[in-house]
Amino acid sequence: MSEVTTRQIGxxxxxxxxxxxxxxxxxxxxxxxLPRMLYGKISRSTIPHGRILRIDTAAxxxxxxxxxxxxxxxxxxxxxxxxxxxxxxxxxxLALDKVRFAGEPVAVALAADPQVAExxxxxxxxxxxxxxxxxxxxxxxxxxxxxxxxxxxxxxxADLKHLAGRRDTNVALDFHLRRGDADAAFAAAxxxxxxxxxxxxxxxxxxxxxxxxxxxxxxxxxxHSATQTPxxxxxxxARLLGWPENRVRVRTAFLGGGFGAKVYVKLEALAVxxxxxxxxxxxxxxxxxxxxxxxxxHASTFRIKSAVTRDGRxxxxxxxxxxxxxxxxxxxxxxxxxxxxxxAGPYDIANVAIGSYEIYxxxxxxxxxxxxxIPQLVWAYESHTDLIARALGLDPVAFRRRNLLREGAQQAxxxxxxxxxxxxxxxxxxxxxxxxxxxxxxxxxxxRGRGVAIGFKASxxxxxxxxxxxxxxxxxxxxxxxxxxxxxxxxTAMAQIAAETLGIAAEAVRVVAPDTDVTPYDMGTLGSxxxxxxxxxxxxxxxDARAKLAALAAEAGVPEGSNLPIPEIFRRRYGMQAGTIIGxxxxxxxxxxxxxxxxxxxxxxxFWMAGGSGAxxxxxxxTGQVRVTRLVTVADAGTPVNPRIVETxxxxxxxxxxxxxxxxxxxxxxxxxxxxxxxxxxxxxIRDLPPRFEAEAVDAAQRIGPHGAKGVGESGTFGVSPAIAxxxxxxxxxxxxxxxxxxxxxxxxxxxxxxxxxxEE
Amino acid sequence: MSxxxxxxxxxxxxxxxxxxVAAHDSLVDVLRDHFDLFGVRxxxxxxxxxxxxxxxxxxxxxxxxxxxxxxxxxxxxxxxGLARDGRLDPVQEAFIEAGAFQxxxxxxxxxxxxxxxxxxxxxxxxxxxxxxxxxxxxRCGSYPQIIEAVKRAARKRxxxxxxxx
Numbered sequence: 001m002s003e004v005t006t007r008q009i010g011x012x013x014x015x016x017x018x019x020x021x022x023x024x025x026x027x028x029x030x031x032x033x034l035p036r037m038l039y040g041k042i043s044r045s046t047i048p049h050g051r052i053l054r055i056d057t058a059a060x061x062x063x064x065x066x067x068x069x070x071x072x073x074x075x076x077x078x079x080x081x082x083x084x085x086x087x088x089x090x091x092x093x094l095a096l097d098k099v100r101f102a103g104e105p106v107a108v109a110l111a112a113d114p115q116v117a118e119x120x121x122x123x124x125x126x127x128x129x130x131x132x133x134x135x136x137x138x139x140x141x142x143x144x145x146x147x148x149x150x151x152x153x154x155x156x157x158a159d160l161k162h163l164a165g166r167r168d169t170n171v172a173l174d175f176h177l178r179r180g181d182a183d184a185a186f187a188a189a190x191x192x193x194x195x196x197x198x199x200x201x202x203x204x205x206x207x208x209x210x211x212x213x214x215x216x217x218x219x220x221x222x223x224h225s226a227t228q229t230p231x232x233x234x235x236x237x238a239r240l241l242g243w244p245e246n247r248v249r250v251r252t253a254f255l256g257g258g259f260g261a262k263v264y265v266k267l268e269a270l271a272v273x274x275x276x277x278x279x280x281x282x283x284x285x286x287x288x289x290x291x292x293x294x295x296x297x298h299a300s301t302f303r304i305k306s307a308v309t310r311d312g313r314x315x316x317x318x319x320x321x322x323x324x325x326x327x328x329x330x331x332x333x334x335x336x337x338x339x340x341x342x343x344a345g346p347y348d349i350a351n352v353a354i355g356s357y358e359i360y361x362x363x364x365x366x367x368x369x370x371x372x373x374i375p376q377l378v379w380a381y382e383s384h385t386d387l388i389a390r391a392l393g394l395d396p397v398a399f400r401r402r403n404l405l406r407e408g409a410q411q412a413x414x415x416x417x418x419x420x421x422x423x424x425x426x427x428x429x430x431x432x433x434x435x436x437x438x439x440x441x442x443x444x445x446x447x448r449g450r451g452v453a454i455g456f457k458a459s460x461x462x463x464x465x466x467x468x469x470x471x472x473x474x475x476x477x478x479x480x481x482x483x484x485x486x487x488x489x490x491x492t493a494m495a496q497i498a499a500e501t502l503g504i505a506a507e508a509v510r511v512v513a514p515d516t517d518v519t520p521y522d523m524g525t526l527g528s529x530x531x532x533x534x535x536x537x538x539x540x541x542x543x544d545a546r547a548k549l550a551a552l553a554a555e556a557g558v559p560e561g562s563n564l565p566i567p568e569i570f571r572r573r574y575g576m577q578a579g580t581i582i583g584x585x586x587x588x589x590x591x592x593x594x595x596x597x598x599x600x601x602x603x604x605x606x607f608w609m610a611g612g613s614g615a616x617x618x619x620x621x622x623t624g625q626v627r628v629t630r631l632v633t634v635a636d637a638g639t640p641v642n643p644r645i646v647e648t649x650x651x652x653x654x655x656x657x658x659x660x661x662x663x664x665x666x667x668x669x670x671x672x673x674x675x676x677x678x679x680x681x682x683x684x685x686i687r688d689l690p691p692r693f694e695a696e697a698v699d700a701a702q703r704i705g706p707h708g709a710k711g712v713g714e715s716g717t718f719g720v721s722p723a724i725a726x727x728x729x730x731x732x733x734x735x736x737x738x739x740x741x742x743x744x745x746x747x748x749x750x751x752x753x754x755x756x757x758x759x760e761e
Numbered sequence: 762m763s764x765x766x767x768x769x770x771x772x773x774x775x776x777x778x779x780x781x782v783a784a785h786d787s788l789v790d791v792l793r794d795h796f797d798l799f800g801v802r803x804x805x806x807x808x809x810x811x812x813x814x815x816x817x818x819x820x821x822x823x824x825x826x827x828x829x830x831x832x833x834x835x836x837x838x839x840x841x842g843l844a845r846d847g848r849l850d851p852v853q854e855a856f857i858e859a860g861a862f863q864x865x866x867x868x869x870x871x872x873x874x875x876x877x878x879x880x881x882x883x884x885x886x887x888x889x890x891x892x893x894x895x896x897x898x899x900r901c902g903s904y905p906q907i908i909e910a911v912k913r914a915a916r917k918r919x920x921x922x923x924x925x926x
Contacts, residue, residue, distance in 0.1 A: 012860075014857050014858075014860070015860075017865070018857045019849070019857070020865075021862055021865030021868050022840075022849065022853040022856050022857055022862070022865075022868060022869075022872060023800070023840065023841065023843070023844055023849070023853065024798070024799060024800015024801070024839070024840040024841050024868075024869045025799070025800065025841070026865055028799075028866070030799075030802065031793075031799040115785070204900075205900055206864070206866075206900060207802075207804040207805075207810060207812055207864070207866040207867055207898070207899075207900050208802075208804070208864070208866045209804065254864070254865065255864060256802075256804075256864045256865070256866030257863075257864045257866060257900050257901060258864075259900070287806055288804060288805045288806055288807075288810075289806075486864055487862075487863030487864030487865065487901045488863065489863070644860045645860065648860055648863060648901075648903060648906060649863075651902065651903075651905050651906075652863055652901045652902035652903060653902070654902070655902025655904060656900070656901075656902050677805070677807060678805040678807060678809045678810060678898070679805075679807050679809060683898060683900060684902065684904075685895050685897075685898055686890075686891050686894045686895055686897070686899075686904045686907065686908070687891045687892070687895045689891070689904045689905065691887075693904075693905055695905075
């Protein structure tokens with residue numbers, strides 16, 4: 001390794017795998033074929049709730065070329081308790097006894113030819129006794145229909161244990177936060193504002209759909225999976241099988257997108273069961289349509305109420321957030337709890353009461369999607385913030401500045417704000433869109449308006465990351481870590497962080513793809529946690545390797561301060577080119593769980609993420625068409641490790657949230673999803689990109705981050721939706737309270753405003 | 762046309778090839794399964810995302826919706842055919858320099874479409890770029906960088922040499 005003196009943090013080398021990506025040769029699990037491999041195709045529930053009376057597999061099994069048909073009972077024969085999940089053990093590998101959403105996997109056809117497997121899956125006939133379903137998150141709170149008989153927390157998270165054994169409820173988790181005396185503050189308030197906002201169920205649609213190949217043989221299993229959480233998959237599969245972790249190997253490659261869709265167990269348990277039953281490797285590769293029945297973003301209802309003084313100080317806020325979790329909890333309970341910390345928004349409010357609820361319904365499961373609930377919250381609290389400012393005749397930016405959580409203030413949980421660039425983000429948005437400048441309000445039927453919104457998020461904790469860094473006898477460095485590169489550029493970022501610590505060029509560091517046989521434990525690539533948490537582990541591993549190298553030099557009799565090349569140190573110690581140094585690093589941030597009664601904690605998170613957007617829109621009052629002419633998105637990424645990739649992360653997050661704002665909604669009729677395909681569920685294309693589209697990382701540093709850095713994968717999503725809704729109200733005076741913001745919704749609102757409402761659908 | 766498997770011949774990235782396919786085999790499956798060309802990818806399965814784009818006789822085709830038998834006698838170009846003697850095509854270089862991808866799954870489709878665009882319009886406007894690439898989707902949202910990459914590639918091709926960074 002040849003030492004360099006230039007900084008490796010703050011450079012923008014192309015991604016390590018850039019050449020492989022433009023030549024089409026980059027490795028995805030999508031491409032994997034193994035000898036003797038079977039393809040599995042899934043037969044799915046046709047009803048949203050019901051008892052399974054009979055599964056007729058005879059016709060499917062008789063199809064020439066079919067290796068085997070597998071049902072839930074076959075799985076139960078080899079895995080007695082075949083229920084999985086990161087928060088609750090509630091999801092069967094294949095449906096058992098009941099189905100709980102339309103599209104739930106019920107049986108699988110296996111064949112060497114995927115077309116034969118597909119044809120066979122179509123021949124599986126399931127007879128059901130239908131049960132009434134419950135689909136809306138508010139109705140489900142008081143419905144006599146229960147999705148599950150009893151709650152089964154996994155035990156992974158200590159703070160969910162108290163839920164064990166709760167019966168006859170669809171409330172999977174309720175998180176409460178009480179700060180100050182909200183009731184008294186409301187009673188004494190000059191003004192009280194109350195609104196309700198909704199978001200629909202939406203889908204990640206990674207372009208590489210979920211894919212997994214399991215190869216069980218000789219008492220061990222290798223799982224090749226497009227997963228964001230290889231270490232968790234290993235633990236969960238080992239638990240299901242009753243095997244030690246060292247007999248389960250999970251490896252991954254580059255992911256064709258993740259966005260939270262590929263966290264925790266998705267296809268892996270089923271693929272392993274199928275491989276064990278068939279005695280051959282089995283590949284499960286979902287279609288785009290099937291992804292909609294696998295995981296999604298929570299639909300939500302947020303009731304928010306604020307007490308405000310005459311001069312525009314928010315003195316109390318009450319938040320009730322209902323997350324529609326669908327039929328299986330997945331990581332939803334953590335979404336409800338963690339987002340509950342910050343549901344009152346980035347404002348300094350003395351009296352806060354928050355209730356955040358994860359609700360079971362008979363819909364496809366919901367989990368993590370780029371923000372862990374935060375975009376749903378920001379949509380509500382920043383729309384609410386603008387409504388208050390307008391009602392009081394205050395400038396929306398000035399009103400935000402007046403109430404903003406400043407550095408050193410206590411956030412609602414009681415945790416002190418440090419290095420959360422909220423003020424910097426708000427200032428940069430206002431400056432970039434020229435908030436203080438005169439604004440063209442449009443003419444004729446085209447009205448123009450502008451709006452801003454900001455949000456923030458607590459990082460994941462408790463959590464652990466580990467890394468190893470090896471130095472070979474020729475001095476070259478290899479980094480072993482289980483952070484998954486799903487497009488965010490972590491391979492490049494980790495190489496830069498290791499290189500910065502080692503004093504070498506980032507290009508000289510080899511990063512090994514996640515493989516639990518060789519890469520150490522990491523909680524998962526999620527929640528924008530990797531740059532901070534894994535970044536620290538990588539830094540520590542590199543520091544440890546340097547220390548061990550110094551010790552090796554001392555053993556070899558090299559005087560301290562010598563600039564002897566590394567290969568020569570090895571040669572002196574071992575008498576030839578031989579030996580390896582392995583540095584290890586583990587990072588565990590400090591954390592104090594919230595008080596079970598009050599939800600308060602002085603240490604809710606190791607760091608805060610801040611982001612926001614400013615939008616300019618044109619609204620056609622004759623049609624309700626909204627054209628976003630400019631979208632500015634700003635985030636605090638600490639010191640950007642790779643400024644170009646950071647900017648791409650911020651702009652990419654804004655594009656995605658733009659889709660969730662203007663275009664995307666999973667549409668249901670009685671629990672049946674009507675639009676599970678890109679033909680009917682439109683995601684943003686290049687022509688949807690606002691003509692003026694800007695992204696920026698503010699000048700900042702996360703002082704306790706690795707080399708000043710922190711994560712940025714989600715921050716760009718926060719402000720997009722409410723900034724656009726706020727701009728629409730600024731243009732035409734109507735308020736949209738439910739996503740997506742369609743022309744129809746705007747037109748209906750315009751007609752209501754004119755006193756000539758359209759007939760409801 | 763008979764449904765029995767039949768042999769087809771075509772030119773693939775400059776090389777004459779022959780393969781036996783069934784009547785129902787899609788072009789994307791044949792390119793991946795018989796020729797190990799993994800730069801062509803099925804994603805939406807409906808011809809909407811552009812991940813399976815290949816160039817057939819100079820026209821962009823969604824290979825997930827194309828039957829392989831129709832490639833008989835045609836000239837095919839996939840992303841693997843762009844680099845020559847280890848040297849990247851200017852479009853590929855421009856995508857790297859502009860950071861115009863994240864996960865990379867859609868990238869071969871965008872690169873092939875950009876090549877066709879620049880063959881047709883050597884100096885496209887923003888509107889022309891957006892119009893031409895509207896059949897390709899990037900869920901990572903790299904569109905601003907893709908537009909920059911197309912312009913950079915246009916300059917590279919106009920200069921007939923690498924654009925200095």
